Amino acid sequence: MGHLKPLALAAALLAAPAVAQGIDPTAGWPNTDFSTAIVDLSEVRSGGVPRDGIPALDMPRMIDAAREDGLAGAEPVLTVAFEGTAARAYPLRYLTWHEIVNDEVGGFPFAVTYCPLCNSAMVFDRRVGGEVLSFGVSGNLRHSDMIMFDRQTESWWQQAVGEGIVGVHAGTELVQLPGWLESWESFRAAYPDGVVMAEPRGFRRPYGRNPYVGYDTENWPFLYSGEEPPHGISPLARVVRVGDRAWTLERLSQVGEVTEAGVTITWEAGAASALDAARIADGRDVGQIRVRNAAGQDLPHDVMFAFAFHAFWPDGTWMLGG
Known part of the structure; x- marks a missing residue:
């Protein structure tokens, strides 16, 4: 550990x-x-x-x-x-x-x-x-x-x-x-007339700093005592969860797009990890995804760590391709 x-x-x-x-x-x-x-x-x-x-x-x-x-x-x-x-x-x-x-x-x-x-x-x-x-x-x-x-x-x-x-x-x-x-750049380009949450007032927090420096490259999650994910997947690898299915971000980053189980998931570079560098803006590029149905509508999903998917969906399906 x-x-x-x-x-x-x-x-x-x-x-x-x-x-x-x-x-x-x-x-x-x-x-x-x-x-x-x-x-x-x-x-x-x-x-x-x-x-x-x-x-x-x-x-x-x-x-x-x-x-x-x-x-x-x-x-x-x-x-x-x-x-x-x-x-x-x-x-x-x-x-x-x-x-x-x-x-x-x-x-x-x-x-x-x-x-x-x-x-x-x-x-x-x-x-x-x-x-x-x-x-x-x-x-x-x-x-x-x-x-x-x-x-x-x-x-x-x-x-x-x-x-x-x-x-x-x-x-x-x-x-x-x-x-x-x-990424903020992606949002601003897609929604020039959009709005963004302003910095909260009245709280003494170092906004923009990451209190979890290096967390998503650790070997084991904080305060977790459950099982490791199957298939040799790292506990802190990111996965895209749609319902009770999970696709690894690593696979998605390699292929760019998959259409499986009634959903289309696209990946593109450009978004920083919030759990890497001391300054969030300096985090390594982990990319960003969109999940849509056959009609092109955005679907509820999550981009979570593999250990959490396995903990909450122990019988879930791992969409590994091949």
């Missing part, structure tokens, strides 16, 4: 001492009904920060893309483009430090989420059973993936699968919406 560089996670997680002390991740949740858990709570571990220690954002300031001059061209952003509204870009330089953004456009509420430890970037509809939920970061992890909580019932939600795992909403699935990672 590899080890993380000494300073790589300290600024973001402050985790090593807390984990060593064996913090009970279920402590401090008096309003959460743990009798309804649908997962083994022994799999839940404290990430070393308390509830809201990583502060989620609500209704962030958005500015015209043409006015944003502080982002480097290769910096990754999570793009959300709903029909009839201006496309929106959420830079990973901010999501790395906040992980959840509760937003709304045209009266439609959605959550933009990013778990750096799994590289999982997903967008969800915040409407559940006629109620609009808002989400926060619990400070807990399962299979190294962020556990979110909703502020209305304090139910816990597994970010990588978008499902309630503890509390009133245990077993409830959030609706995942199309969203994709691409």
Whole structure:
């Protein structure tokens, strides 16, 4: 098993001492009904920060893309483009430090989420059973993936699968919406009239810096004790997940495009890894992908680490080609 560089996670997680002390991740949740858990709570571990220690954002300031001059061209952003509204870009330089953004456009509420430890970037509809939920970061992890909580019932939600795992909403699935990672340069070229999330105010965070230096080239993920992926795939290799299928980014980068299982996935160079260099803009080029159906419509998907796909979809299908 590899080890993380000494300073790589300290600024973001402050985790090593807390984990060593064996913090009970279920402590401090008096309003959460743990009798309804649908997962083994022994799999839940404290990430070393308390509830809201990583502060989620609500209704962030958005500015015209043409006015944003502080982002480097290769910096990754999570793009959300709903029909009839201006496309929106959420830079990973901010999501790395906040992980959840509760937003709304045209009266439609959605959550933009990013778990750096799994590289999982997903967008969800915040409407559940006629109620609009808002989400926060619990400070807990399962299979190294962020556990979110909703502020209305304090139910816990597994970010990588978008499902309630503890509390009133245990077993409830959030609706995942199309969203994709691409470079700022790519977004700006495709959506010159789009908007971009502005730098959050009131937080002392070194935006643009990567607190997980070298993480995606380590041998083993942080606070993960599960199995290695099959087929000799590195635990921290990126894979494109669509449903319960996964394509390795390595394969996609070699062929450029595949059409399989009813989807077309395209890869092109130009987007930096947010989990590589100390400055996100200097991260190595890992490329960017789009996932579309036969009609050319963007599909919900995720670009996550292989270990996380195997942990949450142990019976999933690996699309290896050949």
